[in-house]
Amino acid sequence: MILDDEFAFNCTLCGNCCRWEAGGAVSDNLLSCADVIRMAAYLGLAPGAFAERYGCAVFDAALRLRVVKLKKLPDGSCALLQNGRCAAYPARPRTCALFPLVRGYSFSTDESGNVSIASEYFTHVPRAPAHICVGAKVWTVREWIAANGVPERDDADRIWFTKLWRCYEQANENKILAGDFYVQAFDDLYGHIF
Ligand code: SF4
Numbered sequence: 134m135i136l137d138d139e140f141a142f143n144c145t146l147c148g149n150c151c152r153w154e155a156g157g158a159v160s161d162n163l164l165s166c167a168d169v170i171r172m173a174a175y176l177g178l179a180p181g182a183f184a185e186r187y188g189c190a191v192f193d194a195a196l197r198l199r200v201v202k203l204k205k206l207p208d209g210s211c212a213l214l215q216n217g218r219c220a221a222y223p224a225r226p227r228t229c230a231l232f233p234l235v236r237g238y239s240f241s242t243d244e245s246g247n248v249s250i251a252s253e254y255f256t257h258v259p260r261a262p263a264h265i266c267v268g269a270k271v272w273t274v275r276e277w278i279a280a281n282g283v284p285e286r287d288d289a290d291r292i293w294f295t296k297l298w299r300c301y302e303q304a305n306e307n308k309i310l311a312g313d314f315y316v317q318a319f320d321d322l323y324g325h326i327f
Pocket residue numbers: 150151159160203211212213214215218219220221222225226229
């Protein structure tokens with residue numbers, strides 16, 4: 134999907150997109166450095182303290198990198214879901230602001246090795262049982278991202294995703310789990326905030 138394509142969705146404030154076992158697709162997504170800093174500031178925490186309380190550093194086999202994801206509680210819900218609502222909703226991660234859309238990027242690398250985002254595209258997450266909504270409103274992608282504060286998050290995220298792609302390419306060139314490399318890549322991505 135691109136910006137003028139349409140999809141139907143109606144948020145019923147059920148909170149199920151923040152619970153894994155309900156088919157929520159949001160909470161397993163990685164956090165960008167900007168996500169961590171923005172949410173930490175909203176909650177009045179230092180970024181490191183926020184990451185320790187609400188995030189977890191995991192090795193993502195598909196990315197071949199160590200990244201930070203939202204912490205999952207034993208009941209399957211996001212650690213930020215409190216009384217059925219997000220404790221950091223105005224500062225929520227870009228993946229949560231985009232939901233039920235997922236955004237992907239294609240990257241290009243020039244002859245000098247400089248990476249840039251060539252294009253972006255969107256996918257409407259197939260409806261899990263938790264997301265079946267009656268009388269869903271029709272949105273364009275453009276309307277949805279504007280209504281959910283996505284553009285305000287974009288500049289920092291584009292820089293971060295370009296870094297992520299560079300690390301991903303380097304990880305694939307290395308082909309092996311080189312410990313020092315992953316520490317370096319993690320520091321490059323998260324700016325020593327952990
Ligand atoms: S950060 Fe907030 S919106 Fe995102 S999954 Fe957690 S509780 Fe839900």
